[in-house]
Amino acid sequence: MGKINWTRVLIGGLIAGAVASVLWFAAWGLLIRPSLGAALEALGRPLHETVSATVLMVVLNFLVMILVIWLYAAIRPRYGAGPRTAALAGAAAGLLVGVFPDIGWGMTLRLIPARVWATDAVASLVVIVIAALVGAWAYKEQSA
16 A cells, blocks of 8 residues: 655645636526626625635635645545545535535525525535546555
């Protein structure tokens, strides 16, 4: 069993972060922003997007995806290399950073319709799994 190749974790994570950012902003613009914006507008609190929030989301995408590729590298010895393992790593991260928080927010902030939270949860999960598949493709194990 080889050691984790940290250079490839970083490379794969950066690739996955770029993919996640592009996919997430597409999902945001097409699926989430319209329904969230309408819900907030109905409450008299229009959606306020800022450059700093956008930059933060991109940075967080890269950090999360580096961790996802590290998780992929860490579970490869048990589950084997390949897309199934990458999808498992992505699904685990998608549940932790997308689905579970959205369930919590949905249960807490009932002023926003559940479909908004559900759309965000599904979009997050799909984006992270796809990005994990792409980023894991770049990962190669380091020989002992």
